[in-house]
Amino acid sequence: MLLLQVIVGGLLLGAIYALFSSGLTLIWGMMNFINFAHGEFVMLGMYVALLVVVWIGGGPAAFGFAAAVALFLLGVVIYAGLIRHVMRGPMLAQILSTFGLALLLRYTAFWIFSANFVSLPENSLSGTLNLAGIFLPTAQLVAGLVAIILTLGLHFLLTRTTVGSKLLAVSEDRSAAMLMGIRPNRMQAIAWGLSAGAAGIAGALMATSYPWSPSVGETFGLTAFVVVALGGFGSVPGAMYAGLIIGLIQAMSAFWFGPIYKDIVVYGLFVALLWLRPQGLMGKA
């Protein structure tokens, strides 16, 4: 029974890893661009949720939606104001620009919100569901399910809709797409919006059960990179499986071997898998 509890907990956490990592993998798949500020987007999503609760007393649906919209807009603005320009520069400039952006966002958050840890006050998701002896904290249950649905939704959007086809067209062949009347800049701005929006809503979902401070983005950013590399760069379903797997392995190794060993186990398996399959689980070789 205890083991089942560990498995469920790991999967629910993994679902959220999957959601915020799918945003990172989207940007890579679309633009061959690594965004080091992705963890900071998650962090900002958490603060947006807090502000919505504190200022207008909104519930989980309201702050989840607000975080998604706010971060979508921020993603578009960042694309238009920064990324579009550094894309023309060398690879190193691209990498360092988002690294700088990460620091800018983090320390702006320190300045505005201070270094104090905050957490969301009790809300309608505060209870715990007891399912035949398995405890399912409502917040984590809802967060996990919503994360899975959104990750699948993002995959559906990319593969089954016109917008998705246009996004993929731009990533396959920019000039051919332009000849077809697609505007690459607009599509890439949308991709950045979706990526940041997914991170934002993942942050809002995490905020329902975790205390955080502005430096939380560091932890999430690292996790996202591992998930994306394991799942295969550019693959949204890959990120989903990888997120679930990492959440599960973390929980089980923490339970069996002790928490200080969980990262050793995760990264050990990660390196081993990349050795066998460098393109990741679902990446194209």
Add this chain to the structure above:
Amino acid sequence: MKKSWLYCAAATAAAVLYAANPAAAADTVKIGFMWPLTGNAGAAGQASKAAVEVAADIINNPHPEMGDIPLAKGAGLPNLGGAKLELIFTDHQGNPSTAQQLTTRLITQDKVNVLMGAYQSSCSFTATAVAERYGVPFMVGESAAGNITGRGFKWVFRGTPIASDYARTYMRFFADMKKEGKKIDSIAIVNENTDYGTSVADSIVEEAKKSNIPVAIRIPYSASSTDVSAQVLQLKEKKPDVVIFISYTADSILYMKTMKNLDYKPPMVVGDDSGFSDPSFIPAVADVAQGAMNRSAWVIGKPGSVTYKINEMYKAKTGRDLDDTSARNMQSFFALADALNRAGSTDPEKIRVALTQTDLKPNQLMMGYQGVKFDKTGQNILAATYLIQLQGKKYELVWPDKAAEAKLQWPMAGWAK
């Protein structure tokens, strides 16, 4: 080239003036601080910074209302011609190697007379080694790891009680509880896995062995964990009577919330200060951690008392009550200032000798220590602590009985059903 020559001349001129005019030299005494002002423990560092700023105000300006607190009545340090204390703050972000670099910078560039810091034991450990090499007195304000003193250092002093003092206190408390018929057959220790958590947990394991209390399980973990359910489930399986947490802020909050989520409530939870004393702790977990215990040598006290007045000053500055960690820093700072004054000079050796001769009595303190007096290793041998319990929205002093201000609740209530 020309520029550097100018600097050189200016420096020489300054040095000549400095040497020729000792009175001018005594205008200020520089104290260099290194704390985590940002990062995971940033809140604790900021709180301590505010606390020593209040203490400096008490010393630099006349505060006759502060009773027997040393140097409160007059302005500045009388034996140095009324010299004021100048505080220089740096931020090591909880990184031991940054702490090391900052110590060097404070000594060589800012030319501080004495040093103080550094919250995380791991940072105090590296920073004190630098101070020792340069021969600059270093006051460890609050770090609890045993190995910071006892390395044969001459220049390192520590005002706060340390891990073994706390471990012994917990065992005395458990013995008291057993006498009252409470069941304590086994304890569990959950510790973050850097110097602080490891050394405190080691001390507790050692003292528990001496007191014949079995340790059912010891769980070291990383304080940056985003999920602790596996640890809570391990505890749930072992069913200890008391769980002792040696944790920082985010992790202690996460543990309390996860315990509620997984419906695990041990008879008693004891937090080893740090996270449990962080200003963010009570607002975040008051609903789920009723009755959780914590240690504190700091009590606000009744209106009109010196401690109450100190808290009022701190509150006016920050909007919050003074917490134990910051208060221990403040006490160490007062002890340091007292030694600076008795040294009557900024000569490092004279300050060091004055520190070794420190002998503050309980009435001169703001903390519940028996005094401040340093042994050969630099450790304050008269340090002690109270135990407090979260009741409602604040901690109440519940042990030892003779000092208690509220009744101990055992088992802990946790959350409302």
